[in-house]
Amino acid sequence: MAQDKKFVEDITPMDVDFAQWYTDIVKKAELVEYTSVKGCLVIRPYAYAIWENIQKILDKRFKELGHENVCMPMFIPESLLNKEKDHVEGFAPEVAWVTHGGNEPLEERLCVRPTSETLFCEHYANIVHSYRDLPKLYNQWVSVVRWEKTTRPFLRTREFLWQEGHTIHATAEEAIKETEQMLNVYADFCEQALAMPVIKGKKTESDKFAGAVSTYAIEALMHDGKALQAGTSHYFGDGFAKAFGINYTDKENKRVFPHQTSWGVTTRLIGAVIMTHGDDSGLALPPAIAPVQVVIVPVAQHKEGVLEKANELYTRLSKLYRVKLDSSDNSPGWKFAEYEMKGVPLRIEIGPRDIENGVCVAVTRHNREKTIVALDELESKVGELLTAVHDGLYAKALANREKHTYRCKTMDEIKERLEKDGDGFVMAMWCGEEECEDKVKEVTGVGSRCIPFEQENISDVCVCCGKKAKHSVCWGKAY
């Protein structure tokens, strides 16, 4: 049976204070620890294991699609950063600078990469000469530094882990296709691995990446009704190629410019998972990325045969799943609460009574439902229950998003809905003018998140100026 009772007393309930709830989870589930440098956190083993699972799944997918991993340096000379005007304007305000080597001032200061377009461009200029050299489909898993003013664990830190894909193609068509493909890879990953529904769309001109021709993003809605950008994919055209002097000789023996893309996801995804699935008992992790998918809790483990049986279950399940057996001398109740806090998708309880009956008790984290499982069908049942957890998490997240998606025709309506039903996604029409985009934000508080690929006709006119509408736009308050 599902229960609403809260077993963990030291997590601030979400409804009381969502921000505090988030901070509590992040600390109590042992995901991060602060250090003496603002915005630079220790990603603890449990959180890093989540990141490793994210990496494993995505890295495999990237490689299936022909990408290769590389590793660029972490320093960018100022002159290199300055080569593309829009790009440097976008990033200069938040880069960290290295000015000394040992005690000697450097002749040219170096920035710690906030992103690596410039490094990839410098490299591509060196290695791309002929159409035969194209495409190059590169990716790197590294950390980057952006000197943010306010920081929050996973959501905004000064150093963060990510992957950045950088590709270079002979034609615009091919590069655009790559941009779209990778956005789809991210969206599929969010839905299939993170059990998190996302809206795919295009960023408005004012919101696109510094130096890009167009930026695409996936947007997810967190439990508090705020939007979180979960991944981006950019099409650069030949702007960077021109700025960095990358060109090649095509089949007709003409010098031409190639077309580029970049795309990335970050450890912010961990924050997204927390805020999408977590509840007042703690984290709830989707099985695909959970470091521990199944925890086995022996009950009355001092009694004869209990630990032996628990070990037997462990051995059987370890062949198929990531399993942990907790035979510490903490009480069972303590263990139940502990692994719920850590978001372990499935708990198996095994005690003397169960052993007598040839069964064990399985409890799914997201709804605390108990299932009696016959030991001779343990492996298959566990598989089914893990699938059920994934589906349950997804359904819950989707239902929350639907509940907090408001289709509005006027700005007054937007304000009313937000006031009445809380923050959420607002779907409303837009004429395409930046002036209206700004005004909607000013008046209603929600900014443009993206222009969804799946367009819907809410009305014929712009929600702001009343002129003919060009797109439906997804608006929201963002993290």
Added chain:
RNA sequence: CGGGGUGUGGCACAGUUUGGUAGUGCGCUUGGUUCGGGACCAAGAGGCCGCUGGUUCAAGUCCAGUCACUCCGACCA
């Protein structure tokens, strides 16, 4: 960057108003009893009171500065 809050054993906090022997709970260690939703008893260990300077016979407490964390805004993955 603007506005608030907080820094005291590993964690959560009290003590600061009114200066005078550094406390409580949890956790930790050891031993024992427990064990189907955060068990209990007993005995222990553990603190440059964020940092720097000042006032004072005396500073966790008063003053100045500084750093960090955190929350709410603006900006950003």
